[in-house]
Amino acid sequence: xxxxxxxxxxxxxxxxxxxxxxxxxxxxxxxxxxxxxxxxxxxxxxxxxxxxxxxxxxxxxxxxxxxxxxxxxxxxxxxxxxxxxxxxxxxxxxxxxxxxxxxxxxxxxxxxxxxxxxxxxxxxxxxxxxxxxxxxxxxxxxxxxxxxxxxxxxxxxxxxxxxxxxxxxxxxxxxxxxxxxxxxxxxxxxxxxxxxxxxxxxxxxxxxxxxxxxxxxxxxxxxxxxxxxxxxx
Amino acid sequence: xxxxxxxxxxxxxxxxxxxxxxxxxxxxxxxxxxxxxxxxxxxxxxxxxxxxxxxxxxxxxxxxxxxxxxxxxxxxxxxxxxxxxxxxxxxxxxxxxxxxxxxxxxxxxxxxxxxxxxxxxxxxxxxxxxxxxxxxxxxxxxxxxxxxxxxxxxxxxxxxxxxxxxxxxxxxxxxxxxxxxxxxxxxxxxxxxxxxxxxxxxxxxxxxxxxxxxxxxxxxxxxxxxxxxxxxxxxxxxxxxxxxxxxxxxxxxxxxxxxxxx
Numbered sequence: 001x002x003x004x005x006x007x008x009x010x011x012x013x014x015x016x017x018x019x020x021x022x023x024x025x026x027x028x029x030x031x032x033x034x035x036x037x038x039x040x041x042x043x044x045x046x047x048x049x050x051x052x053x054x055x056x057x058x059x060x061x062x063x064x065x066x067x068x069x070x071x072x073x074x075x076x077x078x079x080x081x082x083x084x085x086x087x088x089x090x091x092x093x094x095x096x097x098x099x100x101x102x103x104x105x106x107x108x109x110x111x112x113x114x115x116x117x118x119x120x121x122x123x124x125x126x127x128x129x130x131x132x133x134x135x136x137x138x139x140x141x142x143x144x145x146x147x148x149x150x151x152x153x154x155x156x157x158x159x160x161x162x163x164x165x166x167x168x169x170x171x172x173x174x175x176x177x178x179x180x181x182x183x184x185x186x187x188x189x190x191x192x193x194x195x196x197x198x199x200x201x202x203x204x205x206x207x208x209x210x211x212x213x214x215x216x217x218x219x220x221x222x223x224x225x226x227x228x229x230x231x232x233x
Numbered sequence: 234x235x236x237x238x239x240x241x242x243x244x245x246x247x248x249x250x251x252x253x254x255x256x257x258x259x260x261x262x263x264x265x266x267x268x269x270x271x272x273x274x275x276x277x278x279x280x281x282x283x284x285x286x287x288x289x290x291x292x293x294x295x296x297x298x299x300x301x302x303x304x305x306x307x308x309x310x311x312x313x314x315x316x317x318x319x320x321x322x323x324x325x326x327x328x329x330x331x332x333x334x335x336x337x338x339x340x341x342x343x344x345x346x347x348x349x350x351x352x353x354x355x356x357x358x359x360x361x362x363x364x365x366x367x368x369x370x371x372x373x374x375x376x377x378x379x380x381x382x383x384x385x386x387x388x389x390x391x392x393x394x395x396x397x398x399x400x401x402x403x404x405x406x407x408x409x410x411x412x413x414x415x416x417x418x419x420x421x422x423x424x425x426x427x428x429x430x431x432x433x434x435x436x437x438x439x440x441x442x443x444x445x446x447x448x449x450x451x452x453x454x455x456x457x458x459x460x461x462x463x464x465x466x467x468x469x470x471x472x473x474x475x476x477x478x479x480x481x482x483x484x485x486x487x488x489x490x491x492x493x494x495x
Contacts, residue, residue, distance in 0.1 A: 050370035075370030080362035083378060084355060085280050094378065095371035097272045104272040153370060155363070
């Protein structure tokens with residue numbers, strides 16, 4: 001059973017208006033990297049996958065194959081993604097507590113352990129507006145680690161953060177993938193850092209979505225747009 | 234003429250759709266409050282405290298200054314217009330003007346200016362920054378943690394701020410009365426207390442709840458209307474302020490008529 005399935009999905013809005021109904025399946029332990037130029041609709045694909053938007057036609061299904069159930073999908077956004085009226089620690093506890101996956105005390109204990117591991121224990125009590133973009137990104141990763149969703153959707157998780165934090169985030173995403181229970185759908189403006197992580201690559205462009213199998217499939221492609229992304233790297 | 238009617242019709246339709254959406258929002262908030270699990274309520278309580286600190290505690294000094302001045306000015310005007318204002322009427326005047334009317338009303342205006350604008354801007358920014366999207370992805374009800382704590386925080390803040398306003402307003406009135414007349418503080422205090430009725434206490438609570446709820450809900454509602462661009466933020470804030478002020482005065486008018494008829 002796939003963690004995420006797009007079944008004959010017709011995308012809302014004009015960005016993929018010429019695109020035929022789209023099918024996709026993402027399995028546990030798999031990482032799909034979505035890339036493309038700015039403004040081609042990467043965020044739209046992510047929002048459909050995360051259940052934030054509904055397709056115009058077709059179905060987007062998310063399932064927790066582990067049967068743990070309460071938090072089917074998590075979202076990491078380069079724009080912020082944390083509530084400003086809660087501390088970073090409370091933000092990271094919220095989904096697990098809301099769904100009853102953990103008691104308040106257990107969630108706090110786990111969140112503190114994750115913050116320690118990420119080296120942001122000192123930021124735990126701060127509000128998101130009081131920390132840098134890197135701190136906010138790490139807190140979002142912490143939220144995903146505490147909630148343990150089956151599917152993690154990450155919108156450009158390495159942009160706007162310092163190189164060291166980017167390495168940490170990438171390492172944690174790799175760890176989540178390696179545990180074999182979590183599926184990752186990651187969008188990237190620059191695919192370089194994800195070449196080793198991605199099992200498949202999805203190129204978004206006006207009216208089209210093309211899948212490439214692994215780094216090898218990407219390297220073998222003569223598509224000028226793919227080449228330009230690889231050359232940039 | 235036809236154009237005017239068309240515009241009036243469009244405005245009416247838009248207003249009714251806002252009223253419908255707000256009624257739905259109220260229903261969803263009530264449902265969220267009732268069905269939230271216990272650990273969530275504890276988390277919610279912590280967020281409400283943050284909101285009360287911003288909307289209530291941080292505004293105490295401002296409200297105290299405004300209240301003292303309004304109390305002093307009102308009683309000064311009363312003495313200058315009603316030259317025969319008897320000492321025993323000062324208490325009734327302060328309760329009628331400050332406690333019953335100006336306290337909740339001016340506090341409401343302060344709450345709109347300080348917190349309503351902040352709420353609309355914050356929630357609009359949250360929409361733009363994907364904060365609400367992240368909650369939706371985690372299947373966490375955004376209303377429970379974004380709107381509900383602001384509404385409950387605003388109601389609690391109104392209780393705090395109206396109390397401060399009433400105390401300081403009456404104190405301002407006392408100060409002027411004591412200066413202009415021979416009346417003592419003790420006598421004035423007893424006059425005010427004897428002028429206070431159960432209706433005033435009931436009105437205090439009703440206005441705190443209704444004003445706080447209306448201001449926070451309207452501010453959050455217009456903040457949630459922001460969709461794509463930061464340029465929508467100022468418009469959302471303007472809508473929030475204008476509608477909150479309008480509703481504030483309408484509710485106050487209805488309550489005033491109701492009390493008069495009783």
